[in-house]
Amino acid sequence: MIHCTKKSMPKWISKIELETYNHCTEEELLIETNVQIPEIEQLSPMDKKFVHEHYTLIASVLPFIGDEKQRCFIIDTISKEKNISKQTIRNYICLYLVYQNISILAPKQKIKVNQLTKDEKNMRWALNKFYYTKNKNSLTTAYTFMLKERYCDEYGILLQEHPSIHQFKYFYRTHKNLQTYFISRNGLKNYQRNDRPLLGDGVQEFAPNIGIGMFDSTICDIYLVDESGNLVGRPILTACVDAYSGLCCGYTLSWEGGVYSLRNLIATIISDKVDLCKKQGISITKEEWDCSELPAVFVTDRGTEYISGNFEQLTELGITIVNLPSYRPELKGIVEKFFDLIQSYYKKNLKGKGVIEPDFQERGSHDYRKDACLTIREFHKIILYCIIYYNTQRMIPNFPYTSDMIEKNIQPYASNIWNYGKQQIGANLINVNQNILNLVLLPRTTGKFMRNGLHVNKLRYKHDSYTKEYLSGGEVTVAYNPDNASHVWLIQNGEYVKFELIENRYKEKSLDEIYSMQTEQKEIIKSKIHHHLQAQIQLAEHIETIANSGTVNKEVNMKNIRTTRKKEKIRTHINISEGGLKSE
Numbered sequence: 241m242i243h244c245t246k247k248s249m250p251k252w253i254s255k256i257e258l259e260t261y262n263h264c265t266e267e268e269l270l271i272e273t274n275v276q277i278p279e280i281e282q283l284s285p286m287d288k289k290f291v292h293e294h295y296t297l298i299a300s301v302l303p304f305i306g307d308e309k310q311r312c313f314i315i316d317t318i319s320k321e322k323n324i325s326k327q328t329i330r331n332y333i334c335l336y337l338v339y340q341n342i343s344i345l346a347p348k349q350k351i352k353v354n355q356l357t358k359d360e361k362n363m364r365w366a367l368n369k370f371y372y373t374k375n376k377n378s379l380t381t382a383y384t385f386m387l388k389e390r391y392c393d394e395y396g397i398l399l400q401e402h403p404s405i406h407q408f409k410y411f412y413r414t415h416k417n418l419q420t421y422f423i424s425r426n427g428l429k430n431y432q433r434n435d436r437p438l439l440g441d442g443v444q445e446f447a448p449n450i451g452i453g454m455f456d457s458t459i460c461d462i463y464l465v466d467e468s469g470n471l472v473g474r475p476i477l478t479a480c481v482d483a484y485s486g487l488c489c490g491y492t493l494s495w496e497g498g499v500y501s502l503r504n505l506i507a508t509i510i511s512d513k514v515d516l517c518k519k520q521g522i523s524i525t526k527e528e529w530d531c532s533e534l535p536a537v538f539v540t541d542r543g544t545e546y547i548s549g550n551f552e553q554l555t556e557l558g559i560t561i562v563n564l565p566s567y568r569p570e571l572k573g574i575v576e577k578f579f580d581l582i583q584s585y586y587k588k589n590l591k592g593k594g595v596i597e598p599d600f601q602e603r604g605s606h607d608y609r610k611d612a613c614l615t616i617r618e619f620h621k622i623i624l625y626c627i628i629y630y631n632t633q634r635m636i637p638n639f640p641y642t643s644d645m646i647e648k649n650i651q652p653y654a655s656n657i658w659n660y661g662k663q664q665i666g667a668n669l670i671n672v673n674q675n676i677l678n679l680v681l682l683p684r685t686t687g688k689f690m691r692n693g694l695h696v697n698k699l700r701y702k703h704d705s706y707t708k709e710y711l712s713g714g715e716v717t718v719a720y721n722p723d724n725a726s727h728v729w730l731i732q733n734g735e736y737v738k739f740e741l742i743e744n745r746y747k748e749k750s751l752d753e754i755y756s757m758q759t760e761q762k763e764i765i766k767s768k769i770h771h772h773l774q775a776q777i778q779l780a781e782h783i784e785t786i787a788n789s790g791t792v793n794k795e796v797n798m799k800n801i802r803t804t805r806k807k808e809k810i811r812t813h814i815n816i817s818e819g820g821l822k823s824e
Contacts, residue, residue, distance in 0.1 A: 244269060247334040250305055269339075280343050287346050295342045297322065298333050305337070359403045362390045363411045371412075372424035383408045447483035450661035451668025453535030454481050454575040455505075457497055461583055463594040463612035464619055471612055474596075475619065477582070478505045481575040482535065485657040486636060488578060488627050489531045493620050502551060503681045509534055510672055517628070520621050528632045528655055536668035537562060539572055553680050556734070558670055578630065585626040590614075631655045679719060679729060679736045687718035687728070693742050696720060696728050697751060698758070701739035703730075722751045 241258070242250040270276070283291065297318060304310040315333075319326045335344050356364065366386030370377050377385075383405050391402040422435040457478040464472050478501040479491040490509030492501050508516065513529035538554065539562045552561060564572060587595050594612035599605040614622075632655045639652060650660045661667055685696065689709040693700035696718050719729040719736065726747045729736040741747055746754050 242334060242337050244338045245273060247331070247338060249311075249330055249334065250337060251308075252306070273338075275339070275344070277339060277341050277343050278346060283343070283346055290347055291342055291345045294332055294345045295336070297324070298329060298336060301329070301333055302336075305333075359407070360411060362386060363403060363408055364415070366390070366408075367412060367415075372420060374425065374427065376425050379409055379412060380405065449664055449666040449668065450482050450484045450487075450658060451535050451666075452483040452537040452539060453489055453509075454483050454539045454572045455479075455502070456541065456572060456575045456579070457501065458579045458583075460493075460619075461587060461596040462590065462614070462619065463596070463609045464614055464616050465594075465612045467615060471609055472616070475616055476501060477579070477623065478502065479575060479578060480505060480509055480535070480538075481578045482654075482658060483539065483572075483574050485654050485661055486574055486578075487531065487631055487654040487658040489535065491623070491627060493616065493623055495616070499551065499683075506534070506554070506677065506681065507674070510674065510677060517624060520624050522621070522624060522628070524628060527659060528628070530655070530659055530662070533669040533671050534559065536560065536670050539564065541572065553684070556680055557672055557677075581630060581634070582623065582626045585629065586622050590622075682719040682721055682729070684717055684719050684731070687716050687730070689713050689716065694718070694728070694730070694739055696739075697725070699725060699746065699754070700742040701728050702742050703737065703739045720751075725749060725751055725754055 241253050242248070264272070280288065280291070300318070301311055301314050304314060315326050315329050318324070318329055332345060336342065338344075363386065366382050366389075370382035370385045371379060386408070387398060387402060388396075391399050393399060419431075422431045426435070455478070457476055459474050460477050461474070463474055466472050472495070475493055475495060476497045477491065477493050478497070480489045481487065482489055490505055490511075492504040492508055494501055494504065510532055512532060514524060514526055517524050517529075534557070536558065537560045540551075541564050555561060592611055593614060594608060596608050597606075632653055634654065636652045636654065636657070639657060641650070645657075645660060648660070650656050662669070687694050687696040687701075689695075689706070690713060691710055693702050693710070694706070694716075695701075697720060717731045718739075719731060721727070726741050728739050730739060731737075746757075749757075
């Protein structure tokens with residue numbers, strides 16, 4: 241038998257002694273000894289390892305538990321072999337024998353009680369109030385403020401008992417939380433952009449094949465001039481890069497950003513790249529830039545142009561638009577790297593020609609605007625050469641090659657990987673007609689049918705097949721071209737119906753030009769309102785003067801009206817051949 245509360249080693253007793261004992265259940269034993277035995281499945285991997293190791297330690301003793309001499313010999317052997325005290329081994333044996341469950345051997349969970357002293361609480365308060373703030377105070381400043389607020393008497397005299405600056409810094413180091421440090425002092429946005437752990441696997445997580453285009457824009461690090469040599473500024477480069485292959489699917493270089501550059505970019509993506517390069521005097525083969533279809537997935541950031549309704553109209557073509565969360569540039573690292581590489585290609589060869597160096601915003605640095613000498617037409621050709629090199633000659637040594645790609649000897653260039661990907665199952669590209677794409681990208685507004693035509697943007701349009709709508713009225717969705725108001729397109733069941741402008745004086749003009757004409761007309765009319773009112777007043781005065789000066793007959797002869805009319809006709813008749821007016 242073994243004593244369950246004293247937990248001494250088991251010993252032999254007479255059966256007669258057991259007859260006087262009361263029966264005890266296992267639950268009563270646990271309550272009496274104040275023990276909770278965990279389930280083996282609920283233990284942590286380290287605790288499970290601990291349990292099985294220590295059960296193995298005593299397992300060889302259990303068969304000889306009734307033979308005290310043999311038991312002591314085995315315990316002594318284990319103690320020497322494992323370098324563990326005999327008493328420790330006996331304790332484990334007693335625990336197991338009392339509860340008959342190996343989980344009782346699990347290590348006791350240590351409950352760490354973190355009780356801060358009064359000084360530590362004051363130091364924590366000072367750090368939160370004076371250090372973890374946007375003011376970015378130093379530790380010494382925070383320590384000084386703490387002494388002023390918590391360790392001075394009513395006269396501002398520092399008390400004798402106060403923590404030292406070394407204790408304050410030690411408390412800070414032992415309780416420092418870097419995430420709290422970055423967010424509280426630099427702000428959440430700065431943390432998300434510059435300090436947050438970057439744990440994603442990049443684009444490989446969601447780009448198993450071609451057809452996922454990443455969009456972004458950047459301001460080029462170069463100043464350009466116009467044809468007359470006048471400084472214009474820095475152009476905007478907008479690009480779409482395939483996430484799988486890294487191929488630049490299309491680009492646009494312009495002075496305008498936003499939705500305008502996006503429309504031009506998308507039109508460039510589906511254009512024939514051989515013809516595109518030929519217009520710039522550059523000759524390439526179709527295999528070097530075989531991209532004339534839209535990616536089925538557009539990945540963008542939270543820029544205003546990417547979340548506009550105009551851009552989202554592309555979903556009508558079956559395109560999926562993914563807007564990435566703010567301050568997550570690593571999720572579209574392919575296009576970010578594209579801009580870095582393109583600018584690095586031309587900047588080293590255009591030094592002294594308007595290229596911006598890293599010190600351009602520093603005080604006293606060189607004014608790089610004075611070096612500008614290239615026009616946008618010349619720079620456009622340079623950018624195109626850089627993109628062609630990026631697509632066809634830039635090595636991609638870290639691309640995750642498959643066994644099939646190795647077998648087919650696919651070269652490590654973006655254009656070769658793209659051409660390979662187009663032949664694979666899962667290539668997600670959409671073939672779009674240029675005219676349909678132009679209509680889909682047009683801005684939209686609400687038009688209203690009225691009796692005198694379809695009213696859109698304060699202009700009237702007509703179509704011969706919509707008589708019923710003119711009479712019944714109603715609002716409809718209309719696409720329009722702000723650069724040419726000659727036509728609008730009624731969107732009906734996914735189709736575009738062309739309406740013609742009624743007011744011919746506005747044909748082939750942009751909306752801005754039309755609004756300018758209407759504004760000028762209103763100004764002319766507004767300037768003559770006073771003159772118009774004055775003329776009405778003068779007219780009334782003339783009529784009133786004549787009416788008051790006439791002979792007033794008290795009675796009007798109502799007889800012989802025809803005879804009287806005949807006499808007046810003869811009296812007032814004028815001979816045309818003689819000319820002149822008959823005087824009264």
